[in-house]
Amino acid sequence: MIEITPVKTLDGKIRAPPSKSYTHRALFLGLLSEGKTKIENPLICTDTLATLNAVRAFGARADWNFVESSGEVEPAKINAFESGTTARLAIGIGALADGRSVIDGKESLRKRPMEPLLRALNDLGVKTQSNGFLPVRVFGGEIREDYVRVDGSISSQFITALLILGAKVGLSIEVLNPVSKPYLEITLRTLKWANVKVERDDGIFHVHQGVKADHFSIPGDYSSASFFLVAGAIFGKVRVEGLDKEDVQADKLILDLLREFGAEIRTGKDYVEVERDELVGQEVDCRDFPDLFPILAVLGAYSEGKTVLRAKHLRYKESDRIRTMALNLAKMGAKVKELDDGLIISKSELRGTVLNPQNDHRIAMALTIAALGAKGKSLILNERCVEKSYPNFFKDLRGLIDQ
Numbered sequence: 404m405i406e407i408t409p410v411k412t413l414d415g416k417i418r419a420p421p422s423k424s425y426t427h428r429a430l431f432l433g434l435l436s437e438g439k440t441k442i443e444n445p446l447i448c449t450d451t452l453a454t455l456n457a458v459r460a461f462g463a464r465a466d467w468n469f470v471e472s473s474g475e476v477e478p479a480k481i482n483a484f485e486s487g488t489t490a491r492l493a494i495g496i497g498a499l500a501d502g503r504s505v506i507d508g509k510e511s512l513r514k515r516p517m518e519p520l521l522r523a524l525n526d527l528g529v530k531t532q533s534n535g536f537l538p539v540r541v542f543g544g545e546i547r548e549d550y551v552r553v554d555g556s557i558s559s560q561f562i563t564a565l566l567i568l569g570a571k572v573g574l575s576i577e578v579l580n581p582v583s584k585p586y587l588e589i590t591l592r593t594l595k596w597a598n599v600k601v602e603r604d605d606g607i608f609h610v611h612q613g614v615k616a617d618h619f620s621i622p623g624d625y626s627s628a629s630f631f632l633v634a635g636a637i638f639g640k641v642r643v644e645g646l647d648k649e650d651v652q653a654d655k656l657i658l659d660l661l662r663e664f665g666a667e668i669r670t671g672k673d674y675v676e677v678e679r680d681e682l683v684g685q686e687v688d689c690r691d692f693p694d695l696f697p698i699l700a701v702l703g704a705y706s707e708g709k710t711v712l713r714a715k716h717l718r719y720k721e722s723d724r725i726r727t728m729a730l731n732l733a734k735m736g737a738k739v740k741e742l743d744d745g746l747i748i749s750k751s752e753l754r755g756t757v758l759n760p761q762n763d764h765r766i767a768m769a770l771t772i773a774a775l776g777a778k779g780k781s782l783i784l785n786e787r788c789v790e791k792s793y794p795n796f797f798k799d800l801r802g803l804i805d806q
């Protein structure tokens with residue numbers, strides 16, 4: 404556990420870690436591309452280690468900065484740890500391997516749904532075995548159809564998995580009720596960098612066969628940066644360097660959201676700076692940026708009036724993020740009400756206490772920021788869960804406080 408001592412103000416800068424979403428995609432597209440693919444500035448964390456291990460298990464020679472592959476995929480046993488992105492993308496890639504692949508994970512990942520992707524693979528003629536959750540067995544090697552419909556109402560990762568599969572075999576993918584839509588833009592952008600041709604026709608993606616990935620340069624991660632950007636809005640001024648203003652990441656929307664809450668935002672060539680101003684609560688549909696939900700709930704606790712946050716699929720992440728945030732913020736004394744699809748939180752005087760993020764990295768990071776303004780010290784249990792996406796989070800926080 405780690406003790407968090409409240410701060411009076413923050414005024415400093417950090418450098419954003421690389422993007423987890425881009426790193427996953429670069430590694431898997433390197434696997435599917437014949438030859439050597441270079442990866443510059445990859446994120447090294449538990450989730451991307453699961454993907455690096457998977458790429459090796461599927462037959463490539465790979466390390467953090469390169470993947471060398473025949474372009475073919477061998478049957479493999481995959482342990483995705485707790486990485487939903489790794490598991491879903493690996494299940495799709497298992498359809499290419501001539502034989503049986505087994506994709507499994509641990510703890511929270513075994514509770515996260517896989518069924519919409521399995522149904523899509525079955526419709527393509529790929530045999531799978533599972534109860535709709537991990538472990539999943541995929542009997543690959545024969546894809547008999549080139550058109551598939553997929554339900555995107557629980558996760559965009561099912562669609563990303565099919566888009567990446569389509570780069571090898573050619574697929575038309577009809578998407579129903581998509582959530583987290585900007586993550587599809589990240590997928591399309593990395594497919595473009597891998598010279599994959601994709602045509603869009605309303606809700607249908609036509610992915611042409613053929614992938615040649617030579618080089619990826621991973622941009623800064625807005626999801627990880629969001630914790631410190633919100634800290635700037637609440638406690639003073641924070642500059643985050645290494646962020647690309649032109650990026651398509653879902654959580655780049657934190658900038659517009661912070662403006663709507665009332666914070667001062669300044670941007671430069673590769674940085675974003677947030678400064679405290681009068682914060683007023685907002686009603687936000689978080690369906691397209693689910694990873695911002697935990698830190699937006701904290702922002703709501705420091706904003707005048709009420710903040711309403713909604714996104715039903717938040718219950719299917721590393722924890723039930725609606726319940727976990729509501730319970731912990733209530734324990735801090737926040738005025739918070741859990742809804743079926745989100746929560747309502749009002750400006751509250753928070754008090755330090757023992758906080759349990761339920762092993763969910765984004766909850767641990769959000770509660771840490773909440774604790775910085777509480778009355779009295781807090782303890783965060785199992786804080787090492789942040790290593791899933793942001794191993795240097797507490798180091799960066801200490802650096803910011805010491806500036």
Ligand SMILES: O=C(O)C1=C[C@@H](OP(=O)(O)O)[C@@H](O)[C@H](O)C1
Nearest residue numbers: 424488558559560583586693694
């Ligand atoms: O495609 C990706 O890289 C991700 C998609 C999102 O998941 P959902 O599409 O399941 O919401 C997001 O929560 C996750 O952190 C990463």
Ligand SMILES: C=C(OP(=O)(O)O)C(=O)O
Nearest residue numbers: 485486487488694720765
């Ligand atoms: C949910 C997340 O990632 P994944 O779905 O890959 O586990 C996350 O990073 O918050």
